[in-house]
Amino acid sequence: MASSSYYSTPPCAACKFLRRKCLTNCIFAPYFPPEEPIKFTNVHRIFGASNVSKLLNEIAPHQREDAVNSLAYEAEARLKDPVYGCVGVISVLQRQVLELQKELDAVKADLIRYNSVFVPCYCSSSNNGENPETGGDGRS
Structure with a gap:
C-alpha cells in the first residue's frame, strides 16, 4: 500500500533546504522549484530566508518573479x-560600452575620410557631359 506522501508534490527548493513541510500556499514554491536547489541556496546564503519571505510578502504578486530573479542574480x-557584486559587473560593462563607443567613433571618422578621398566626383568637366545616372549618354 502506497503512502499518502507518494502522491504529493515534492517540496520546493526552499522548504527542502530549510527541512520543513512545503504547504500549498508556500511563498517560495512558485519561484524556487525543486529542480533548482542552488538558486535558493545562494539567495539564502546572501539574504536569508526570512528576509526573502518578508520581501515576497510585501510586493505585488506580479512583481515577485522579477524580484526573485534579481535576488538570485545578485x-x-x-x-x-563579495565586495562589489552586481556593481562590479555593471562597472565592467560600462567600461566596455565606453571602449566600444570610442571604437565606433574612430570607425565612423575613418569612413568619413574614406568617402571624402575615394568617392569619385561626378563633375560636368570631368565626365564630358555624360550623366552617370543614365548610363553616360546624356539621355534621360
Whole structure:
C-alpha cells in the first residue's frame, strides 16, 4: 500500500533546504522549484530566508518573479565578488560600452575620410557631359 506522501508534490527548493513541510500556499514554491536547489541556496546564503519571505510578502504578486530573479542574480554575483557584486559587473560593462563607443567613433571618422578621398566626383568637366545616372549618354 502506497503512502499518502507518494502522491504529493515534492517540496520546493526552499522548504527542502530549510527541512520543513512545503504547504500549498508556500511563498517560495512558485519561484524556487525543486529542480533548482542552488538558486535558493545562494539567495539564502546572501539574504536569508526570512528576509526573502518578508520581501515576497510585501510586493505585488506580479512583481515577485522579477524580484526573485534579481535576488538570485545578485546573490550569485555576491558569491563571485563579495565586495562589489552586481556593481562590479555593471562597472565592467560600462567600461566596455565606453571602449566600444570610442571604437565606433574612430570607425565612423575613418569612413568619413574614406568617402571624402575615394568617392569619385561626378563633375560636368570631368565626365564630358555624360550623366552617370543614365548610363553616360546624356539621355534621360
